[in-house]
Amino acid sequence: PSIVIWTTTPWTIPANRAISYGPEIAYGLYEVTAMEEGLDFEPWAKPGDRLIVADKLAEDVFKAAKIATWTRLDDLNPSGLECAHPLAALSPGYGFSVPLLAGDHVTDDAGTGFVHTAPGHGADDYDVWKAHGHHEVPDTVDADGAYYDHVPLFAGLKVIETEGKKDKIGKFGAANKVVTEKLIEAGNLLARGRMEHSYPHSWRSKAPVIFRNTPQWFxxxxxxxxxxxxxxxxxxxxxxxxxxxxxxxxxxxxxxxxxxxxxxxxxxxxxxxxxxxxxxxxxxxxxxxxxxxxxxxxxxxxxxxxxxxxxxxxxxxxxxxxxxxxxxxxxxxxxxxxxxxxxxxxxxxxxxxxxxxxxxxxxxxxxxxxxxxxxxxxxxxxxxxxxxxxxxxxxxxxxxHGFTQDEQGKKMSKSLGNTTDPAVVIKESGADILRLWVALVDYAEDQRIGKQILQTTVEAYRKLRNTVRYLLGALDGFDETERLPYDQMPPLEKFVLHRLHELDGEVRAAYADYRFQDVVRPVLEFCSNDLSALYFDVRKDSLYCDRPDAIRRRAARTVMDEVFLRLTAWLAPLAPFTTEEAWTTRFPDGGSNCARVIPETPAEWSNPAEADRWAGVQKVLEVVNEALEAARREKVIGGALDAWPVVTGPADAFAAFAGLDAAEVFRTSGAELVHGADAVSVEVRLADHPKCARSWRRVPDVGSDPDYPELSARDADAVRFLDARRA
The missing domain is CATH 3.40.50.620 (HUPs)
Incomplete structure (x- = not known):
C-alpha cells in the first residue's frame, strides 16, 4: 500500500525525510475498485491500488484522483511505519527509509491527513524532525535558489530566481515542473491540480520567498x-x-x-x-x-x-x-x-x-x-x-506604550492624508499642548490624535494656564512678612491646604509609577472644582476689598502662594514652557523652574475633618446656586450680590456651617440659615440695603462711616488704611 501525501511545493520533495501524521486522526486502508470513465486522460491510479489516507478526507482524495469506487479494508495506525522515498526508484540517492512521525501540527481539515515533511524547508517540519531525535538536516537548495550539485536528479535546477531583471526575481524556476514529471515517471503521483492559497512574500520587495535551513550561530x-x-x-x-x-x-x-x-x-x-x-x-x-x-x-x-x-x-x-x-x-x-x-x-x-x-x-x-x-x-x-x-x-x-493612530483609530499614512505632524501642532498651539496630550492619554493602549482630540487638550491647558495667571495676579507683591501661620488660618484655607496635601501624595505616587494621567487629571479637577469654582470665587471679595493686613486676606495670599509653588512644580515635567514662564515672571532671579524639586508638604495640612465639613457645605451650596441661577433667569436679581437667600433645612445639613459666614460661602450680600425642614430649600430674597460702591455688597452698614458715606464699614476701613499709607 501507499501513504498519500500532498504538497503545494513539489520542489521540496527531494528534501523529504519523513511523513507526519496526527495521533488523534482516524486513518484507513482503502482499495481502489473502479476509476471514473469517459475521461480525456488516463488517471494515475488503477483498480487494485491500496491507499492509506485519513478517513475524513478519503472521499475528497479519491475524487481528486478520479477514483469512482473504493473499499475500506481496515483501520490503520501509522505509528512505527516506514516508507520508501517517492523518487527511490529513479536514483540510489533516495534509497533511504522515510519514517512516519507523530506531529500535533497535522490536521484533517484539508489534504490527506498526512504531511510531507522536509526538515530543511519548514518550521513545523524541522521541529517534528528534531523532536523525534533526528539531528541531520539535509541541505538541498543553495543561497541562489538552486539545488546543490549533490542533489540527485536535480543538481543546479532553479527553484526560485534570485538574479536578472527585476520582473524575473522572485519567480519560481523549473523545479516544480521537473520534480512533478519525475514523480510521474516513478509512478508515484496520484493527482495534481491548481489551487489558490496564501504564500509568504518579502515585505520589502513583495517577491515570493522560500524557506531553507542553513548553518547558523546561536x-x-x-x-x-x-x-x-x-x-x-x-x-x-x-x-x-x-x-x-x-x-x-x-x-x-x-x-x-x-x-x-x-x-x-x-x-x-x-x-x-x-x-x-x-x-x-x-x-x-x-x-x-x-x-x-x-x-x-x-x-x-x-x-x-x-x-x-x-x-x-x-x-x-x-x-x-x-x-x-x-x-x-x-x-x-x-x-x-x-x-x-x-x-x-x-x-x-x-x-x-x-x-x-x-x-x-x-x-x-x-x-x-x-x-x-x-x-x-x-x-x-x-x-x-x-x-x-x-x-x-x-x-x-x-x-x-501603544501606537499613535488617527482620530478614527486608523494607522497614520501619508497616502491617506491622516497624519498629525508634531511640528504643526507645536507651531499652532505650542509644545505644552502636545506634551499634555501625551500625559492625558492611556499610553498603555494605542492612542488617538487629531484636531478634535487636541482641542480637548487645549481646553484643559487653558484651565491650567488661567489658574496660574490668576495666581500671578493675586500674589503680586506677596512677601514673607505677609505669610500667616497654619494655626491662624480660617476653615476654607485649611480645606485648600488639606487638598494640597492630598494631591501632593497622589502626584508623587503617580510620577513614581509613570501614571501621567493621574498627575494631570486630579490637578485639573483641583483647579476647576476646588480653586476656580469655590476658593477663588469665595476669596475674590477678600482679595479685592479687605485691607492688606487683614487676617483673611493674608491667609488667602499665603495659601495661594503654596498653591502656586506646588502647581508649578507638579506640572513642570509635563508643561515645562508654561510653568517656566510663570515661575520666571514671578521670580525673575529664582533660577529655572525645571531645576526645582516638588516642595515638601507639612503633615499638619492633612485635615480630613475639614474635608468632611466642606463636603457638607458643597451639598447645601449646590442647592443655593441652583436657586440663585433660577432667580437670575427670572430677573428677580441681577447678580448674586443682589440676593439675601433664606435657606431652610435640617440641623445636620447646616452643622458644616459652624464658624462660617454663610453669605461669604454663597457669595451673596447676606444669608439666613433656618432649621426646620427635612430637605434643604431656598427662598431668594432681595438684599434690601444700600449698595457699597466698592464691593457692591448690599449690607446694613453702608454709610455708617461719615468719611466714606458710599462704602460699607469694612470697605471704609480698608480705604482709610490705604489712604493713610499713601499719605
Missing part, C-alpha cells in the same frame, strides 16, 4: 554558565526583579523568555557588525586566543567593522596556520547590536567605571521605554545580554 539559552545557572534562568530572575509599567508587560516578556528557542545571532548580509572569529576547520570550534582577539580589536578600533573583512587573515592569526582556520564573515543580528547599547551609553559615563566628565550616568538605567512590540525586541535583547554578561537586566524598570 547563543544557548539552557547551557549552564559559570555559576551553574542558565541564561534563561538569569533572564527570568531579572524580569522578576524589574518593575513593569503597565504591569501586564511583565507577563508578556516573561512568557516569551520562558518559551523562546536559542538566540540566533548570525545573519548573511552585505554589511553589518561581524562575528569576528575564526573557526577550526577540523574541529568546528571557534578559536579562543587572547592575542588574536586583541589584534582584531585594534584593527576594528582603527578601521571600523570593514577592517575585519579587508584585513588578511594572517595579520590576525599570527603564529596560527592560516589554512586551518576559516574566517567567519556572517554579521550579527541587529538586535544583538541593540542589546549592547547599555554598555556604551551608560557604563562609559559611569563614575564607577572611571568617568570624570560633566555628563555622568549610571548603570543600570532607571527606565527603558519603547513601544509594546519591543518586549520581543530591544527590551529582550538588552535583558539577555545584560543577564549573560553582568548577571542582571541593564534596567530597573520598563515602560511600554
Amino acid at each position: 547563543i544557548r539559552m539552557d547551557q549552564p554558565l559559570s555559576d551553574d545557572s542558565t541564561l534563561r534562568e538569569r533572564a527570568l530572575s531579572a524580569i522578576d526583579a524589574t518593575a513593569f509599567h503597565p504591569a501586564a508587560g511583565k507577563n508578556r516578556i516573561r512568557s516569551m523568555v520562558e518559551s523562546r528557542p536559542d538566540w540566533l545571532i548570525s545573519r548573511q548580509r552585505a554589511w553589518g557588525t561581524p562575528l569576528a572569529m575564526f573557526v577550526d576547520k577540523q574541529t568546528g570550534q571557534p578559536l579562543v586566543d587572547a592575542e588574536v582577539d586583541a589584534r582584531i580589536l585594534t584593527a576594528v578600533t582603527a578601521g571600523g567593522a570593514d577592517a575585519w573583512f579587508e584585513t588578511p587573515d594572517a595579520e590576525f592569526l599570527g603564529q596560527h596556520d592560516v589554512s586551518r582556520f576559516e574566517k567567519i564573515e556572517d554579521i550579527l543580528d541587529v538586535w544583538f547590536d541593540s542589546g549592547c547599547t547599555h554598555a556604551f551609553t551608560l557604563e562609559a559615563r559611569d563614575p564607577a567605571h572611571g568617568y570624570t566628565g560633566d555628563r555622568p550616568s549610571h548603570w543600570p538605567a532607571d527606565l527603558y521605554l519603547e513601544g509594546s512590540d519591543q518586549h520581543r525586541g530591544w527590551f529582550q535583547s538588552n535583558l539577555l545580554e545584560g543577564s549573560g554578561t553582568r548577571g542582571r537586566a541593564p534596567y530597573d524598570a520598563v515602560l511600554t
Whole structure:
C-alpha cells in the first residue's frame, strides 16, 4: 500500500525525510475498485491500488484522483511505519527509509491527513524532525535558489530566481515542473491540480520567498554558565526583579523568555557588525586566543567593522596556520547590536567605571521605554545580554506604550492624508499642548490624535494656564512678612491646604509609577472644582476689598502662594514652557523652574475633618446656586450680590456651617440659615440695603462711616488704611 501525501511545493520533495501524521486522526486502508470513465486522460491510479489516507478526507482524495469506487479494508495506525522515498526508484540517492512521525501540527481539515515533511524547508517540519531525535538536516537548495550539485536528479535546477531583471526575481524556476514529471515517471503521483492559497512574500520587495535551513550561530539559552545557572534562568530572575509599567508587560516578556528557542545571532548580509572569529576547520570550534582577539580589536578600533573583512587573515592569526582556520564573515543580528547599547551609553559615563566628565550616568538605567512590540525586541535583547554578561537586566524598570493612530483609530499614512505632524501642532498651539496630550492619554493602549482630540487638550491647558495667571495676579507683591501661620488660618484655607496635601501624595505616587494621567487629571479637577469654582470665587471679595493686613486676606495670599509653588512644580515635567514662564515672571532671579524639586508638604495640612465639613457645605451650596441661577433667569436679581437667600433645612445639613459666614460661602450680600425642614430649600430674597460702591455688597452698614458715606464699614476701613499709607 501507499501513504498519500500532498504538497503545494513539489520542489521540496527531494528534501523529504519523513511523513507526519496526527495521533488523534482516524486513518484507513482503502482499495481502489473502479476509476471514473469517459475521461480525456488516463488517471494515475488503477483498480487494485491500496491507499492509506485519513478517513475524513478519503472521499475528497479519491475524487481528486478520479477514483469512482473504493473499499475500506481496515483501520490503520501509522505509528512505527516506514516508507520508501517517492523518487527511490529513479536514483540510489533516495534509497533511504522515510519514517512516519507523530506531529500535533497535522490536521484533517484539508489534504490527506498526512504531511510531507522536509526538515530543511519548514518550521513545523524541522521541529517534528528534531523532536523525534533526528539531528541531520539535509541541505538541498543553495543561497541562489538552486539545488546543490549533490542533489540527485536535480543538481543546479532553479527553484526560485534570485538574479536578472527585476520582473524575473522572485519567480519560481523549473523545479516544480521537473520534480512533478519525475514523480510521474516513478509512478508515484496520484493527482495534481491548481489551487489558490496564501504564500509568504518579502515585505520589502513583495517577491515570493522560500524557506531553507542553513548553518547558523546561536547563543544557548539552557547551557549552564559559570555559576551553574542558565541564561534563561538569569533572564527570568531579572524580569522578576524589574518593575513593569503597565504591569501586564511583565507577563508578556516573561512568557516569551520562558518559551523562546536559542538566540540566533548570525545573519548573511552585505554589511553589518561581524562575528569576528575564526573557526577550526577540523574541529568546528571557534578559536579562543587572547592575542588574536586583541589584534582584531585594534584593527576594528582603527578601521571600523570593514577592517575585519579587508584585513588578511594572517595579520590576525599570527603564529596560527592560516589554512586551518576559516574566517567567519556572517554579521550579527541587529538586535544583538541593540542589546549592547547599555554598555556604551551608560557604563562609559559611569563614575564607577572611571568617568570624570560633566555628563555622568549610571548603570543600570532607571527606565527603558519603547513601544509594546519591543518586549520581543530591544527590551529582550538588552535583558539577555545584560543577564549573560553582568548577571542582571541593564534596567530597573520598563515602560511600554501603544501606537499613535488617527482620530478614527486608523494607522497614520501619508497616502491617506491622516497624519498629525508634531511640528504643526507645536507651531499652532505650542509644545505644552502636545506634551499634555501625551500625559492625558492611556499610553498603555494605542492612542488617538487629531484636531478634535487636541482641542480637548487645549481646553484643559487653558484651565491650567488661567489658574496660574490668576495666581500671578493675586500674589503680586506677596512677601514673607505677609505669610500667616497654619494655626491662624480660617476653615476654607485649611480645606485648600488639606487638598494640597492630598494631591501632593497622589502626584508623587503617580510620577513614581509613570501614571501621567493621574498627575494631570486630579490637578485639573483641583483647579476647576476646588480653586476656580469655590476658593477663588469665595476669596475674590477678600482679595479685592479687605485691607492688606487683614487676617483673611493674608491667609488667602499665603495659601495661594503654596498653591502656586506646588502647581508649578507638579506640572513642570509635563508643561515645562508654561510653568517656566510663570515661575520666571514671578521670580525673575529664582533660577529655572525645571531645576526645582516638588516642595515638601507639612503633615499638619492633612485635615480630613475639614474635608468632611466642606463636603457638607458643597451639598447645601449646590442647592443655593441652583436657586440663585433660577432667580437670575427670572430677573428677580441681577447678580448674586443682589440676593439675601433664606435657606431652610435640617440641623445636620447646616452643622458644616459652624464658624462660617454663610453669605461669604454663597457669595451673596447676606444669608439666613433656618432649621426646620427635612430637605434643604431656598427662598431668594432681595438684599434690601444700600449698595457699597466698592464691593457692591448690599449690607446694613453702608454709610455708617461719615468719611466714606458710599462704602460699607469694612470697605471704609480698608480705604482709610490705604489712604493713610499713601499719605
